[in-house]
Amino acid sequence: MNADQLSATSARAIGLDVDALTVRGGKPLDGRIEMKGAKNLVTKAMVAALLADTPSELRSVPEISDVRVVRGLLEIHGVAVETLGDTMRLDPANVERAHETSINAHAGSSRIPILFCGPLLHRLGEAFIPDLGGCHIGDRPIDYHLEVLRNFGAVVDKLPTGIRMTAPDGLHGAKVRLPYPSVGATEQVLLTATRAKGRTELSNAAVEPEILDLIAILQKMGAEIQVDTDRTIRIEGVDHLVGYSHTALFDRNEAASWACAALATGGDIFVGGARQQEMTTFLNVYRKVGGAFEIEDDGIRFWHPGGDLKPVVVETDVHPGFMTDWQQPLVVALAKAKGISIVHETVYEQRFGFTEALVDMGATIQIHTECLGSHACRFGQRNYQHSAVIAGPVSLRGADIVVPDLRGGFSHLVAALTAEGESRISNVGIIARGYERFIEKLQVLGADFDVDG
Ligand SMILES: CC(=O)N[C@H]1[C@@H](OP(=O)(O)OP(=O)(O)OC[C@H]2O[C@@H](n3ccc(=O)[nH]c3=O)[C@H](O)[C@@H]2O)O[C@H](CO)[C@@H](O)[C@@H]1O
Numbered sequence: 062m063n064a065d066q067l068s069a070t071s072a073r074a075i076g077l078d079v080d081a082l083t084v085r086g087g088k089p090l091d092g093r094i095e096m097k098g099a100k101n102l103v104t105k106a107m108v109a110a111l112l113a114d115t116p117s118e119l120r121s122v123p124e125i126s127d128v129r130v131v132r133g134l135l136e137i138h139g140v141a142v143e144t145l146g147d148t149m150r151l152d153p154a155n156v157e158r159a160h161e162t163s164i165n166a167h168a169g170s171s172r173i174p175i176l177f178c179g180p181l182l183h184r185l186g187e188a189f190i191p192d193l194g195g196c197h198i199g200d201r202p203i204d205y206h207l208e209v210l211r212n213f214g215a216v217v218d219k220l221p222t223g224i225r226m227t228a229p230d231g232l233h234g235a236k237v238r239l240p241y242p243s244v245g246a247t248e249q250v251l252l253t254a255t256r257a258k259g260r261t262e263l264s265n266a267a268v269e270p271e272i273l274d275l276i277a278i279l280q281k282m283g284a285e286i287q288v289d290t291d292r293t294i295r296i297e298g299v300d301h302l303v304g305y306s307h308t309a310l311f312d313r314n315e316a317a318s319w320a321c322a323a324l325a326t327g328g329d330i331f332v333g334g335a336r337q338q339e340m341t342t343f344l345n346v347y348r349k350v351g352g353a354f355e356i357e358d359d360g361i362r363f364w365h366p367g368g369d370l371k372p373v374v375v376e377t378d379v380h381p382g383f384m385t386d387w388q389q390p391l392v393v394a395l396a397k398a399k400g401i402s403i404v405h406e407t408v409y410e411q412r413f414g415f416t417e418a419l420v421d422m423g424a425t426i427q428i429h430t431e432c433l434g435s436h437a438c439r440f441g442q443r444n445y446q447h448s449a450v451i452a453g454p455v456s457l458r459g460a461d462i463v464v465p466d467l468r469g470g471f472s473h474l475v476a477a478l479t480a481e482g483e484s485r486i487s488n489v490g491i492i493a494r495g496y497e498r499f500i501e502k503l504q505v506l507g508a509d510f511d512v513d514g
């Protein structure tokens with residue numbers, strides 16, 4: 062099926078051309094849903110296919126809009142992409158021939174294009190990266206990425222429409238230390254160093270499970286990568302890589318979101334495909350708040366066991382810390398907990414914008430510039446509103462909400478599902494960036510809502 066046919070048949074099921082939902086709250090979510098591959102791995106695995114001489118096969122690919130955006134970009138760059146069910150085949154044989162037209166690439170809603178740099182520089186000697194999309198949750202600079210690429214020998218030119226890069230002498234291995242363990246910059250190094258000449262040493266790297274899965278893919282392709290216990294990654298460059306065959310790691314962020322939806326609505330959701338190991342930190346917090354879970358071989362059951370939910374103090378952090386993408390739906394459950402909870406956001410400087418809508422719905426949440434966790438983070442002295450104090454329990458009431466970003470939007474949806482009365486949630490297409498078939502899943506779980514427009 063080509064990209065146009067895919068658009069026509071499944072856009073609505075995915076939630077892409079759905080503008081707004083009217084949600085009637087108060088019904089516990091109950092039932093079983095399935096997880097597919099993680100947005101934060103699948104999109105990068107698709108880019109990795111550009112490094113190979115032969116086709117790659119990726120399984121468990123979710124129908125989310127970020128996958129579509131990356132697929133569109135790969136196709137502009139000459140990669141032939143076919144899907145059969147949730148299996149995607151990516152053939153990079155024509156990348157060199159497509160070079161002339163690939164300058165027209167657009168980033169769409171995704172940040173992934175910045176990861177095309179290394180593979181395109183290796184293949185074509187140059188790359189044009191359009192302005193990036195992604196969630197507006199802070200400045201989201203790309204200075205680490207550019208510095209990393211310069212270290213490998215890239216020459217970077219900033220243009221009004223994006224960034225042009227060349228590698229006049231090819232790319233060579235480098236010794237790099239990240240100022241902060243950035244997920245994207247670590248992936249930038251991986252995707253660039255595997256085919257660079259010589260050895261690369263990356264210290265202060267991020268080691269999120271999605272990064273380790275990307276390393277597994279690159280190893281299948283023939284790359285030589287070693288991860289040390291101190292979060293140093295060593296890569297020995299190779300001349301050629303072959304296509305991979307891989308089943309993507311499940312989406313632990315989506316799993317955590319539905320787990321919180323079960324807790325906040327007083328429901329019971331079996332999240333098929335979720336695994337304990339990648340969610341240990343989340344599970345600890347879930348239990349502290351008063352949620353119940355049961356680990357099965359084929360997924361995890363999450364439910365509200367009755368009684369009061371308890372307040373917690375949580376700090377978001379890099380892996381193995383509490384993931385920043387988990388805090389938004391958790392905050393809705395914390396609004397229902399009896400007592401004062403604190404969430405200290407240490408990864409992004411501006412990730413509490415979504416709480417304004419929750420306050421409009423009746424939540425008691427105050428945002429502070431101080432570091433209210435157990436350690437001072439890099440935002441403490443810089444006047445960023447990055448600590449939230451949540452007082453509960455409250456009953457939320459329905460409201461009109463415009464979804465601001467992916468995780469914030471999902472938390473608004475959960476809030477509406479718990480609220481008294483009706484909510485109208487618009488701009489819900491953003492949720493389709495990372496939640497596969499969320500409208501169908503809401504139906505399966507017995508939510509009471511209508512799709513508008
Ligand atoms: C597609 C994808 O995988 N997105 C995830 C990825 O985003 P992403 O890879 O963009 O996040 P990073 O880990 O790079 O960002 C972490 C922090 O580093 C800063 N930074 C990053 C790069 C840079 O060049 N300069 C800089 O200052 C960012 O502004 C942020 O404050 O990891 C985040 C942190 O786990 C997750 O919330 C996102 O869901």
Ligand SMILES: C=C(OP(=O)(O)O)C(=O)O
Nearest residue numbers: 172195196386467468495
């Ligand atoms: C911030 C997120 O994604 P992205 O980096 O793709 O904007 C997210 O998944 O919550």
